Amino acid sequence: MIYSLVGYYSLILGLIIGLSLFYFSYKNFNNSNVLDTKILSFTFLQLFFVVISFLCLIFSFVISDFSNVTVFNNSHTTKPLFYKISGTWGNHEGSLLLWLLVLTLFIFIFLLRTKNQPVKYKILTLVFQQIIIVGFFLFLIKTSNPFNYIFPIPTEGLGLNPILQDPALAIHPPILYLGYVGSSIIFSSVLAATSLKIISTSWASHIKKWILISWIFLTLGILLGSIWAYYELGWGGFWFWDPVENVSLMPWLALTTLLHCILVLEKKSILTSWVIILSIATFTLSMCGTFLVRSGILNSVHTFANDPERGLFILIFLFILIFLSILIFFFFHKDNDRKSYSFFWLSKETSILINNWFMMYFLSVVLIGTVYPIFLDVISSEKISVGPPFYHKLIIPFLIPFLLIMAIGPKLKWIKSQLEDKIYLISFLIISILLAFLVLKNFNQNILINTILISSALYLFFITLRDFFVKKYKNISQNIAHFGFSLLILSILFNNIFASEIITNLKVGETFENSKTKIVFESVDQKKEKNYNAIIANFSISNLNGEEDRFSPELRIYNQPVIATSEADIKTTLMSDKFIVINLVQNQDFFNVRYQVKPFMLWIWLSVILISFAGIVSFYKKDYEK
Incomplete structure (x- = not known):
C-alpha cells in the first residue's frame, strides 16, 4: 500500500512541476539569451517523480500488493517474476504511465543535447511538450489512475492474460x-x-x-x-x-x-x-x-x-x-518554396516527391x-x-x-539529371523480369501479376546490391535500408506464393497423408508448470524426400485467469518455417491440426532488422559520406 501512496503523490507532484514549467518558460522566453537553469532542474525533477511513480508500480507488482486495483486485475502470486514485472505495462494504466515516463525522459534529453539552436526554440519546444505531458498526467490521474486502492484487500489477483505472458x-x-x-x-x-x-x-x-x-x-x-x-x-x-x-x-x-x-x-x-x-x-x-x-x-x-x-x-x-x-501551420508558416513545385521531371527531388x-x-x-x-x-x-x-x-x-522509382531515384542528381550511361539500369530490369518469369514458370504459379511484382522487387534488390560494390561507403545507410526493403518485399512475395497449408482433424494414433506430406499423430503427454498445465501432442511429419521432423505443439490451460491457449511448434531453417498448431474440438475426442510450410519466414525478420540497422548506421556517418 505504501508504494501506491508514494506512486500516486509522485504523479501529483509531477503534474504541479509541469504547470510550474509553463511559468518559468514564460519568464525565460522574454529574456532568452541563456536557458534558465531552473527549467532544466524542474524538467529533471519531473522525470524523477515519474520514475519514482513507475518504480512504485513495478514494486507493487513484484510483491503482489493486491490492495492496488491495477495489480489485482493484472497479476497473480503464481506468475513468474519476469511476467510480474512486464505486467506493469501489460495493462491500460501501466502502459499509459510508461508513455508518460518516455515523454518526460525525451524532453529532458532534448534540452540536454540540443546545442547551437536558439533558446526561444528550446523553450517553445518544452512548452508544447509540456502541453502533451500535462494532458497525460490529467488523463492518468482522472480516468486511469494506476494506484487506486481496493478494500477489503483480496488474497489473490485475477492474473494477466496468458497470451501476454x-x-x-x-x-x-x-x-x-x-x-x-x-x-x-x-x-x-x-x-x-x-x-x-x-x-x-x-x-x-x-x-x-x-x-x-x-x-x-x-x-x-x-x-x-x-x-x-x-x-x-x-x-x-x-x-x-x-x-x-x-x-x-x-x-x-x-x-x-x-x-x-x-x-x-x-x-x-x-x-x-x-x-x-x-x-x-x-x-x-x-x-x-x-x-x-x-x-x-x-x-x-x-x-x-x-x-x-x-x-x-x-x-x-x-x-x-x-x-x-x-492554427500554427496556417498563421506562422510562410511557404517560401513555391519554386520547389516546379522540379525538373527527371531529378532526385521529383523521385522523392513521387514516392511521398x-x-x-x-x-x-x-x-x-x-x-x-x-x-x-x-x-x-x-x-x-x-x-x-x-x-x-x-x-x-x-x-x-513504387519499387521501380525507389530503385532509380537514388541514381538521379539534384535539380536536373540525365540517364545517359545508365545501361545497367535497363540490363538489370531485363534480367529481373526473366528471372522472375523462370522461377514462377518452374513452380507453375500465376505468371502475369506475380512476374511483375517479383521482377520489380528483384530490380531494387540488384540495383542496391550493385551499389555496395560500386559506391562502397557512399550513402551506405541508404543502400542498406533499400536493400533490406527489397529483401523484405521478396521474402513476403515468396512467402505468400509458395506457402502450403494442411488443416485436418486427427485422433491420437491416426495418420493424414496427401501427395506431398504425411502427418502421424503419435501420442499425447501432459506437463505441469507453475502457472499452467499443458497437453503436449507429439507428431511425426515427413515429406516426399523422406525427410522427417518431430513436432510437439501444446494446449495450455492457465490457472489464473483460467484460459486455454494454443502454443505452436515451429521448426525454423534458413529457407523455410514448418509451423504446426493444435486446437481441441469441443465435445469431440479429436484435435484440429493446422500444419503450414512458410518459405523465407526468417528472411522477413532479418530484412526488417537490416532496415533498422540502416537507421543506426546513419548516426555514424563519416565526413566523406556527408
Missing part, C-alpha cells in the same frame, strides 16, 4: 512506445520551429536524429509485435491487417516519409510544408492509435480497455492538439480500411470486417511503380 510481448510495448513517443518531440519541435520561422537546413540536421531514433524504435517495436503474433496467436503468418497492427503501421508510414523529406531539407531549403504536415500527422496518428485502442472501439486481441470515458478524454485532447497545430505520394496513398488505404468499419457501425449499426483482400488489391498494383 511472453518474452517478446514483454519488451514489445516499451520499444514501440519509444517510437510513438519519439514522435511527440518531433511534433513539439516542428511547432516551435514553425512559430519562430526557423525551419532551415540546420534545424533539419538537428531534428533528423530524433526522427531516426523514433523511426528505429517504431520499426523494431512493430517487428517484435509481428514475431509475437506469429508464434503466440497461432495465426501462422507475420501480418494479418488486424486493426491494432494497422494502428502501429500508419505512424510508421508517415515517419518513413518524413525521414526522406528531412534528408532533402537537410541539403536544400525545400519541402518545408511537407516536413511540417508529416511531423504533425505522425504524432496525430500515434495519438489516434492510442484513442482507438484505449476507448474499446477496436475489437482486437491487442486492446487494453473498454471505457468510453477514457476514449472521450483522449478524443478531446487529440482535437485540441490538432487544432493548435493547424505513394507512401501517402498506402497510408490512406490503411487508414480507410481501419476507420471505415467504425464509422459504418456508428452511422448504420452495420458491422463489417475489412480483411487482407481489401489491402492487397489496393496496395499491390501501386507497389510495382
Whole structure:
C-alpha cells in the first residue's frame, strides 16, 4: 500500500512541476539569451517523480500488493517474476504511465543535447511538450489512475492474460512506445520551429536524429509485435491487417516519409510544408492509435480497455492538439518554396516527391480500411470486417511503380539529371523480369501479376546490391535500408506464393497423408508448470524426400485467469518455417491440426532488422559520406 501512496503523490507532484514549467518558460522566453537553469532542474525533477511513480508500480507488482486495483486485475502470486514485472505495462494504466515516463525522459534529453539552436526554440519546444505531458498526467490521474486502492484487500489477483505472458510481448510495448513517443518531440519541435520561422537546413540536421531514433524504435517495436503474433496467436503468418497492427503501421508510414523529406531539407531549403504536415500527422496518428485502442472501439486481441470515458478524454485532447497545430501551420508558416513545385521531371527531388505520394496513398488505404468499419457501425449499426483482400488489391498494383522509382531515384542528381550511361539500369530490369518469369514458370504459379511484382522487387534488390560494390561507403545507410526493403518485399512475395497449408482433424494414433506430406499423430503427454498445465501432442511429419521432423505443439490451460491457449511448434531453417498448431474440438475426442510450410519466414525478420540497422548506421556517418 505504501508504494501506491508514494506512486500516486509522485504523479501529483509531477503534474504541479509541469504547470510550474509553463511559468518559468514564460519568464525565460522574454529574456532568452541563456536557458534558465531552473527549467532544466524542474524538467529533471519531473522525470524523477515519474520514475519514482513507475518504480512504485513495478514494486507493487513484484510483491503482489493486491490492495492496488491495477495489480489485482493484472497479476497473480503464481506468475513468474519476469511476467510480474512486464505486467506493469501489460495493462491500460501501466502502459499509459510508461508513455508518460518516455515523454518526460525525451524532453529532458532534448534540452540536454540540443546545442547551437536558439533558446526561444528550446523553450517553445518544452512548452508544447509540456502541453502533451500535462494532458497525460490529467488523463492518468482522472480516468486511469494506476494506484487506486481496493478494500477489503483480496488474497489473490485475477492474473494477466496468458497470451501476454511472453518474452517478446514483454519488451514489445516499451520499444514501440519509444517510437510513438519519439514522435511527440518531433511534433513539439516542428511547432516551435514553425512559430519562430526557423525551419532551415540546420534545424533539419538537428531534428533528423530524433526522427531516426523514433523511426528505429517504431520499426523494431512493430517487428517484435509481428514475431509475437506469429508464434503466440497461432495465426501462422507475420501480418494479418488486424486493426491494432494497422494502428502501429500508419505512424510508421508517415515517419518513413518524413525521414526522406528531412534528408532533402537537410541539403536544400525545400519541402518545408511537407516536413511540417508529416511531423504533425505522425504524432496525430500515434495519438489516434492510442484513442482507438484505449476507448474499446477496436475489437482486437491487442486492446487494453473498454471505457468510453477514457476514449472521450483522449478524443478531446487529440482535437485540441490538432487544432493548435493547424492554427500554427496556417498563421506562422510562410511557404517560401513555391519554386520547389516546379522540379525538373527527371531529378532526385521529383523521385522523392513521387514516392511521398505513394507512401501517402498506402497510408490512406490503411487508414480507410481501419476507420471505415467504425464509422459504418456508428452511422448504420452495420458491422463489417475489412480483411487482407481489401489491402492487397489496393496496395499491390501501386507497389510495382513504387519499387521501380525507389530503385532509380537514388541514381538521379539534384535539380536536373540525365540517364545517359545508365545501361545497367535497363540490363538489370531485363534480367529481373526473366528471372522472375523462370522461377514462377518452374513452380507453375500465376505468371502475369506475380512476374511483375517479383521482377520489380528483384530490380531494387540488384540495383542496391550493385551499389555496395560500386559506391562502397557512399550513402551506405541508404543502400542498406533499400536493400533490406527489397529483401523484405521478396521474402513476403515468396512467402505468400509458395506457402502450403494442411488443416485436418486427427485422433491420437491416426495418420493424414496427401501427395506431398504425411502427418502421424503419435501420442499425447501432459506437463505441469507453475502457472499452467499443458497437453503436449507429439507428431511425426515427413515429406516426399523422406525427410522427417518431430513436432510437439501444446494446449495450455492457465490457472489464473483460467484460459486455454494454443502454443505452436515451429521448426525454423534458413529457407523455410514448418509451423504446426493444435486446437481441441469441443465435445469431440479429436484435435484440429493446422500444419503450414512458410518459405523465407526468417528472411522477413532479418530484412526488417537490416532496415533498422540502416537507421543506426546513419548516426555514424563519416565526413566523406556527408
